[in-house]
Amino acid sequence: MKKSIIQIISKITSKLGCLSLLLFYVVMAYFARKTSMSTETFSVSGHILPVNVLAGVFSSLVAVALISLTVFYRRLGFYTALVILGWRFISLTIGLFQFRPGCLPGLFITIGTTLSVVIIYKRTEMLLQSEESRRNDILDFTNSIIDSFSVCIDGKDSYTNGHSLRVAKYTRMLASKLGEDEETSGRYYNIALLHDIGKIGIPDEILNKPGKLTAAEYETVKEHAYRGYEILKKVKKQTFLAEGAKYHHERFDGKGYPTNLAGTKIPWVARIISVADAFDAMSSTRPYRKKLPMGEIVEEIKKCSGTQFDPVVAKAFLELYEEGAFDGLKTE
Numbered sequence: 565m566k567k568s569i570i571q572i573i574s575k576i577t578s579k580l581g582c583l584s585l586l587l588f589y590v591v592m593a594y595f596a597r598k599t600s601m602s603t604e605t606f607s608v609s610g611h612i613l614p615v616n617v618l619a620g621v622f623s624s625l626v627a628v629a630l631i632s633l634t635v636f637y638r639r640l641g642f643y644t645a646l647v648i649l650g651w652r653f654i655s656l657t658i659g660l661f662q663f664r665p666g667c668l669p670g671l672f673i674t675i676g677t678t679l680s681v682v683i684i685y686k687r688t689e690m691l692l693q694s695e696e697s698r699r700n701d702i703l704d705f706t707n708s709i710i711d712s713f714s715v716c717i718d719g720k721d722s723y724t725n726g727h728s729l730r731v732a733k734y735t736r737m738l739a740s741k742l743g744e745d746e747e748t749s750g751r752y753y754n755i756a757l758l759h760d761i762g763k764i765g766i767p768d769e770i771l772n773k774p775g776k777l778t779a780a781e782y783e784t785v786k787e788h789a790y791r792g793y794e795i796l797k798k799v800k801k802q803t804f805l806a807e808g809a810k811y812h813h814e815r816f817d818g819k820g821y822p823t824n825l826a827g828t829k830i831p832w833v834a835r836i837i838s839v840a841d842a843f844d845a846m847s848s849t850r851p852y853r854k855k856l857p858m859g860e861i862v863e864e865i866k867k868c869s870g871t872q873f874d875p876v877v878a879k880a881f882l883e884l885y886e887e888g889a890f891d892g893l894k895t896e
Contacts, residue, residue, distance in 0.1 A: 624673055
């Protein structure tokens with residue numbers, strides 16, 4: 565999928581901000597150099613002062629620009645600032661040897677700025693590493709809980725043991741094929757793991773019934789989509805988990821359930837899960853039939869492209885099949 569407009573605007577804004585800081589630095593550095601070399605004077609409240617005293621003011625503003633680069637642009641900003649500060653130190657030192665006393669404040673400020681930039685960068689990196697470690701711990705814990713729930717879900721239905729895990733794997737494969745990055749594909753994997761969580765509330769005698777369901781029983785089974793949504797919408801930090809549960813039985817032509825959404829109104833992840841779910845259902849033995857041969861499954865996906873399935877997702881599945889992506893996967 566193409567990057568969102570928000571992401572593009574964010575990147576442009578970030579680059580413009582970096583360029584603005586560099587431009588600000590160039591202007592302040594120019595005035596710092598000019599004033600340090602000046603032999604002129606100016607008057608303030610009747611007091612005559614040399615223009616070169618302003619060199620320290622402009623050098624301080626240079627320091628602000630370079631510290632800001634380090635704070636806002638991390639490694640890139642840090643190394644950029646170091647290169648600039650190294651060049652300024654050499655330039656100001658040469659200026660002192662050329663008997664320009666106005667360079668002295670700038671030299672001291674440059675040394676102080678260099679120390680500040682190094683300390684800020686090192687401290688920021690330590691904090692970010694600590695935060696990333698904490699975030700990874702939370703993510704690992706969350707993933708383990710989701711995995712445990714998926715085992716509980718599949719345990720409700722003796723005929724679909726491992727179904728959630730397989731659907732999650734197929735969903736991640738499809739998402740990757742469709743151009744999603746690793747983080748998004750991983751998020752879709754978790755959504756797919758819990759897509760059938762609503763079955764926890766469906767009576768065992770209906771889920772495990774060996775024969776064909778009655779119309780009333782089928783309506784009860786259909787409730788699992790909304791039941792799953794009701795369970796997962798309470799997960800405040802990961803509200804996206806509920807999308808797969810609620811919408812994975814919607815159809816691209818609007819004839820699905822529980823809300824009869826159609827086309828692109830169906831959440832993208834649910835359209836992917838729909839294909840993955842149908843593939844696993846057809847390639848697994850169920851109470852009412854044996855698993856279908858792979859050739860029949862492929863023909864069914866082709867036939868239902870644009871009606872039951874999003875044609876873009878169906879096309880991605882067929883491409884994966886042609887590439888042999890499903891050859892070594894356990895499908896029963």
